[in-house]
Amino acid sequence: MKRRFSGVSFYLVLLLMLLMAYRFISPPRQAVPEMDYNTMVTSIQNGDVKSIEIHNRIVRGVTKEDKSFQSIIPEGAEDSFYNKYVQPQVEKASLKVTGIPEETTSKWISILPSLLLVGVMIFFWFVFMQNAQGGGGGRMMNFGKSKAKQLKDDEMNHVTFADVAGLHEEKEELEEIVDFLKNPRKFVKMGARIPKGVLMVGPPGTGKTYLSKAVAGEAKVPFFTISGSDFVEMFVGVGASRVRDLFQNAKKMAPCIIFIDEIDAVGRIRGAGVGGGHDEREQTLNQLLVEMDGFGTNEGVIVMAATNRADILDPALLRPGRFDRTVTVGRPDIRGREEILNIHARKKPLAQDVDLKVVAKRTPGFTPADLENLMNEAALLAARFNKSSIDMDDIEEASIKVQAGPAKKSKVVSEKERKLTAVHEAGHAVVSRLLPNHDPVHMITIIPRGAAGGFTAYLPDEDQSFMTKGQMEEHLVSLLGGRVAESLVLDDISTGASNDIERATKIARAMVTQYGMTKELGTITYGTDDEQVFMGRDFSRGRHFSDETASMIDRQVRAIIDHAYTTCENLLKENMDKLLRVSEALLERETINRKEFEDLFLGQAQPSYDPDKGDIFKEEDISERAKEALKESEKKSADKLAGEDNKED
The missing domain is CATH 3.40.50.300 (P-loop containing nucleotide triphosphate hydrolases)
Known part of the structure; x- marks a missing residue:
């Protein structure tokens, strides 16, 4: 309350000071010529005055020549002036009168408003200075008081x-x-x-x-x-x-x-x-x-x-x-996420198909704040479409929206860019499916979300507290799947893989400098995670290794990335038919779920073609390397099917 009062008093003092300044610096009224009382009476009797204005004993008037004048009635002559000289002229309609003579106001009463204004201004200024200078036990603007x-x-x-x-x-x-x-x-x-x-x-x-x-x-x-x-x-x-x-x-x-x-x-x-x-x-x-x-x-x-x-x-x-x-207080595991989801779903109407255990499985790494936001986004989506309850589709869309942003279905994308995105995302998905220890593919889409042109989501079977060297190497291969697929199929590369390359480089460098996963450099740490650097503590610290070691670190990082690239390239060449099949299905449907992807990967489903459009990927769209790899992969698949038929016979 005191703080609020001091703030109000400051603005009141400022307002009063402005009013006083205006009063003192405002230009004075234009001076009016003084006229002797007897001269004024004579002029009124002769009809030379057009109008007068009477304020107490002060008379202001205008002659018929439009000249202003001012005069003062002698003390005690107010009534006689009006009755004897003014009223006859008024009755003749030759004089217009405003006001009547009144008793003269005291001088002190006339200046009382100004004195009150000055007094109020001094009072508020005193209060303001007391608060500002710590008067009455307070500190400057209460800065020393706790804000708890x-x-x-x-x-x-x-x-x-x-x-x-x-x-x-x-x-x-x-x-x-x-x-x-x-x-x-x-x-x-x-x-x-x-x-x-x-x-x-x-x-x-x-x-x-x-x-x-x-x-x-x-x-x-x-x-x-x-x-x-x-x-x-x-x-x-x-x-x-x-x-x-x-x-x-x-x-x-x-x-x-x-x-x-x-x-x-x-x-x-x-x-x-x-x-x-x-x-x-x-x-x-x-x-x-x-x-x-x-x-x-x-x-x-x-x-x-x-x-x-x-x-x-x-x-x-x-x-x-x-x-x-x-x-x-760390990130919750799958059981903790399910309990948190149950708390945030207390006051939300859920449909019969909602299984929060499945939702918990689909949200690894989510914090309680993320899960609360997820359920709120699902409720907003259900309300937007006037649903009576929140179903699993709402939660699924909310989960993807929280991670990758809203789908930009209205964005105009060229056919060339759609094909490139489809090949890129299919590369990630197919390579991940071929790696034995990688998380299974949950969904693939080429609908732009956030800053990404497409999105491939994975659904881990279980939470992991750490990763082995083999898992990290497979993760590198999966990250490079998009770039390698672009290079093989389209014989060109794009900027869409920039984030994949950045993440892959970070993982490879961590394997070398933090986790000791190379024989050449041994089990020695050569630095910490750059994101955890504290300038005040770490800025003055130098490197704890030589330039020769730094060069060796760069070579090892390059070797790990090159090995992952080669592995990814070989996998996609051997499975070119699967890569193109999934790419064409993405161009047709834009979004593929886990079951649809499995059917396409195993050859149990094929993209449906429009006879009028012909093949989605035309002959000129595919590079020579991809054509050769496609022939080899189709021959390999045919030999495999023939072998299986012979076993059945």
Whole structure:
């Protein structure tokens, strides 16, 4: 309320100052010639005055020659002036009169409005300066006050552990905190020390903030929430003041929880130099360390914080006695995703064909936030088409939309570009089907989505925590399937494979520099993931290997990529008939599901041709290499069928 009042007072003071400035600098009225009272009376009697305006004892008038004048009636002569001189002329209709003579107003009363205006302006200016300069115990614009928001019971929405799905071990880890907040005497009696700080670490959207709210809701204690960036301001010392104010308020409400979201904004490594922050951030961090270290034993205030960059936090923040417990909140597995989907589907009408277990299987790597967005998109799609419930097609389309973007069916695509996209996506699908350890193909489409001209989706049989060298090599072959198919079939290449090449290069370099998967370089790490570089810590670090080793790394990466390219090329040459069959089916249908792809791959289904159009791929569309490979693959398929017939005979 005080902050709002200070803001209003500032604008009022500004308005009053503008009014006063206008009053003092506005140009004065044009001067009116003064006329002697007796001269004025004579002129009125002679009929030389056209009109007069009477204000108290002041008379302003205009002569018949359109000349303005001004005169003053002597004190006590107001009535006689009007009755004796003015009224006869009015009756003759030779004089127009406005106003009547009144008693003269006091001089002080006439200037009272101006005095009041000045007084109000001085009052509001005084109040504004008091707030700005810290008068009355306040700090400049309340900058030193904590911005933490205390969530009340109705704002907490009564979130408990029952509302958190897929985090069983994490909830067990936090049950001890809940038990202490409910019954601290039990722990004090045993001489136990409850952790003062709990650090929630995990990727964005995994439920760190939601889990912290559930702890407060389960224990039914006050919950103070603030972002790490809310501590830091441009004025040095403000952040430290806010930390002190936050902990003072929390101690008054103990037992309670202080939750600091994105703590890496204020808790970065000190003294890092470039990118490591400025003096204000370091002072704020120092004050946070002091406040957390200054807790009394079992004081009842527990600090919870969330971050996805625990590697850049100051070591002093993570030592025992401060954030002495770390809870890793990762992406949920298939069972966790199913439980999360059940929670987000509570208030949504689902059709009979919806199987959330299948949806969970189709969404590996999705965070709880992604799953919530998925169900919301499915509900929006169902509502858009005026459906009474959400069916499996809505969820399927929403899943693809979340990952690749909405389908751009209205986009005009040339026939040449459609053929190139069909060959590219068919290359990915056919190569993936030929690799023994690759995830099965779920769907192929050449309808543009987002920035992609086409899309090939895979459905893993099970979640994987790690990948073997063989799986990574097969993944490289699959990624290069689109580029190799373009080169073989169309004897040309396009920019559509840029993302595939980027991902393949990243995987190959990680195999060499991080995972030690080459004999030439051995089991030694030669660097870290570029995405995790922290400028304030890593900028000044040099390479830990020589130029000769760097050159060897480049050669090994090139060798891995070349080997994957050759493998992919051989697979597609041997199965050229399958590649063209799937490409033609994509041009015809635009989207192929898993069963349709399997039928096409095994030769149990063929693309349907329009007799008027003839073959979709004409003779001139296919390169000579593709024609030769097609003959070889057809001969191989025929020999295989003949062999199978001979076995049956």
